[in-house]
Amino acid sequence: MTSLFVTLSLISDFVIAVTGTGNLNAAESLVVLLTSLAVYVLWTRTTFAFAALIPAMVASHLLDFFMLTGLTMPLVLGAVAATAHRLFSYLALAVAVAWALLIPFTSADFGGVTWIIVPFISLAWGTGMFVGYNLERRQQDRLRIAEATRRAAHAGEEERRSLARDLHDIVAHNLTIISMQALAAKYAGTDEAAKTAVDVIGSSAGEALIDLRRMLSLLQAEGIVAGDQEAAQRELGEGASALDLEYGAVKFGRMLESLGIYTTVDTGGLEQDIPQSVETALYRVLQEAVTNVAKHSGEGGECRIDVHTRAGQLELAVDNTMPSNGSAMRVGWNSSGSGLIGMRDRVDAFGGTMSSARDGQWWRVRAEVPLHGANA
Structure with a gap:
């Protein structure tokens, strides 16, 4: 909104100068036009706006008219410091200070304005750097949050894969034994062989159940699933662990x-x-x-x-x-x-x-x- 207000104001001054109803002459009107264009370019990119302001800065020295350029400079420089690369921001500050320090050498009437423009330029640039620093920190915080979210999702996925692998390892072994013994019992030649196969099936099924219970107890003890953690630790500590x-x-x-x-x-x-x-x-x-x-x-x-x-x-x-x-x-x-x-x-x-x-x-x-x- 500020850049729009300044742009409209400068364009209004230029129109007044061209129509001859104001106090500006043709040289001053040219500086107004160049400054207005620079502020307008501020809507696109701040670096482009500062580059567009350079012709106005040169014209102000050649035509001995610094008022509008001096007012516009802090606005553009602050925007550059807030949004542009640090190297460009320092370069823009150096150019702006050099422009202000040259005023006493190119103008007899506006020499004293240097001591007003330089503090404004410094204040605008410092404010812009402060704003840019906070914007950068906010962006870094967003990136860190996004990365933390991504890592949490990845960790959750890895945990699910690990749990699935553990469940497979716990059950697959005993089911293999059960299935093969069931097949052996089916084709057993004697009652004793069939009884032995059935005993192995029962033992393997019991082992699988114990493994599953102990895994659930381990998950409860680690807080991965809800349950009585004290009882889980007690069960894990009983006898020879599975x-x-x-x-x-x-x-x-x-x-x-x-x-x-x-x-x-x-x-x-x-x-x-x-x-x-x-x-x-x-x-x-x-x-x-x-x-x-x-x-x-x-x-x-x-x-x-x-x-x-x-x-x-x-x-x-x-x-x-x-x-x-x-x-x-x-x-x-x-x-x-x-x-x-x-x-x-x-x-x-x-x-x-x-x-x-x-x-x-x-x-x-x-x-x-x-x-x-x-x-x-």
Whole structure:
């Protein structure tokens, strides 16, 4: 609104000068016209407006008329300081001060006006810089809020993916055992074999239920879902945790034995001060690896599970024999590869390494996670 008022005022003065009804002569009218154009350009960009004001500044010195240019200069300079780049703002200030300081050398009548214009120019420029600083801070605050919102959304998405992966790891292993034992019970040749398969099904279903309950308790204890946190912590602390590596290795070994896969388990030398997060991550990797063994290793095959600590690393090795050529895998258990991806994601999250490859008739899985200084 200020620029519009000044523009209309200057144009009015110019019209008066042209019609000869005012006190301005032709030279002064030219300065009025140039100044009016500069203020009008202020509606587009402040840098353009200051550039358009330069002809008026030159004309004011040549034609010895500084009144309108001196009044317009602080307005344009303040707008430049508030909105333009800092370097341009300093350059504009230098030009404006130089223009004001030259007045005593080019005009005998307006020499004293310099000491009035210079303070106005300085005040306008300082005010503009203050406004620009606040505008910049407001913009930075908006960007920070937008970035924080984006990060919160990303963290929420990652948390949902992690929860989905945990639920998959908890349920998939036991459901694999249940489904395969149900198939074994269906084709069991004796009542004793069918009874054994049903016992394994019941045990696996119970393990899955315990895992789900403990995961819910963990989520409640961490405040992710509503619930009694004290009761959740109490349940997590009872007995051998479902996420205890040594306990899990023995449990999974027995499950593989029940499928007819000869399994050896070595957990000697495990330290007792393994961080819970690291142990949980390796437990899930072990669980997925054993699930893959159950899917792909033929009956009568072999599996070796080795968990130990060495040189500040928690190391896991799962080796199993592959079915002989021509042997069919268990129907319905062709791997999509998503399990290996989830395993690598877990190990990578802690700055560890993982590999899985065939070695002759063996399939070998290796995972190493640093005990301390993990990335997670």
